[in-house]
Amino acid sequence: MTPRTSAQGRSTAIDTATTSVEDYAKTIYGLAEWDGASVTASALAKTLGVSNPSVSLMMRKMSELGLVEHRPYAPLALTDAGRQLALAMVRRHRLIETWLVRELGYGWEEVHEEAERLEHAVSETFVNRLDVRLGHPRVDPHGDPIPGPDLQLDYPETQLLCRVPASVQVRLEQVDDAVPDALSTLDAHGVPIGAQVTVAATADGAVVLTTGGTVEKTSSEASAAEAGHSPASASIRLPHEVAHAMRVSVVH
Template sequence: MPRTSAQGQSTHAPAATTSVEDYAKTIYGIAEWEGAAVTASALAKKLGVSNPSVTLMVKKMAELGLVDHQPYAPIRLTHAGHRLALAMVRRHRLIETWLVNELGYGWDEVHEEAERLEHAVSEVFVDRLDERLGRPASDPHGDPIPAKDLKMHYPSTTRLCQVPGRTQAVVEQVDDAVPEALRILAEQQVTIGSSVQVLEALDGEVTLAGGAGSGFSLSHDVAHAVRVSTAA
């Protein structure tokens, strides 16, 4: 799993179109937390495009030196592709943080807005936004934000659906691709950094205490979207 970036100044590859930037960011995102293998079918599903479209784009990215891909093998970012992906991740997560902190958006409203804005702003804007926000280490969903040198830190986490009962935990990250998880946790006043107690865990369904007060249950799909840290 990627933990830190390479160093250097240039973050954009030559001829990196909006689509290339989206693909690089998505390839990075699929493997981000657990190092999952990135297949063409997984990439097509995540981006909502056809497998042939992915094949053509991956071939283009390979020609640009952004991915290393052999037939029937996982798609891997090269050094240059990794830097491009992290630069886009930095833009996206800083914009999400700005939308929540200064424009009053909910954490379930910012993803699509950030997707639109991240390609339009300059590097100067991104750096000044970072400074304005106090150089945040993570975005509203708990995802780490790369610093200007593209370094960042990931906390040690476990998926909530894997935590046994009678365990105290701290919410570290919520997958913003699962709107139901964001909605339910917001309703229960559980945010990043909230302390919760796992009362019971059965077949992936989790019953928690914390947040608004009384116990509440999360389905396996929702609990799978939440990452927590627990005491050693």
């Protein structure tokens, strides 16, 4: 049986890329996306849920395709061709996630697996028309940048929330959708991507935020607002693993 491929209509010219190759390229890119960290075979295996020998076999295949620089015991690195393939898949995935949330009513915690399935089945024509339909969004529902048709993208200057000192106002730029508690906490307090919050305190890796008027109003707060009173600031305590899953920019 011929391996599935989503190369039809794609501008990356990697016509031999199967869905597995596409997934590996996208995952290697994603692991180093925000902080340029070295990507190891073991980290790749853990993220994809496969064995280390499986990763080694795929790296040899992708090296033969000119997609990765494969050296024994060295960090994994995409070639220029591999990066183009990865960005093409990132573009597909994030536009589909955005579409699912905006137009089909999915929650941001639901879209990853659905997008994983759909991204391999659609043509480049579909992806480009989806981009137009959505108004050329620059970020997906989790704040991750979406590459343009030329596969270029921009990242804001960010840092992990858990590393921000107290008394600093920040803007929420991105949340790691692989950490469900981070998504559910933000949902519970009505804090969206783009919200401005203040780091009120830090202790033992935990972070306390104050949100001002960012959170959704309770019935009493809504009544106060109607009466002309501003609602009190809300405090949110985030354990370290949740704060570590959020990236913010400092508001000057």
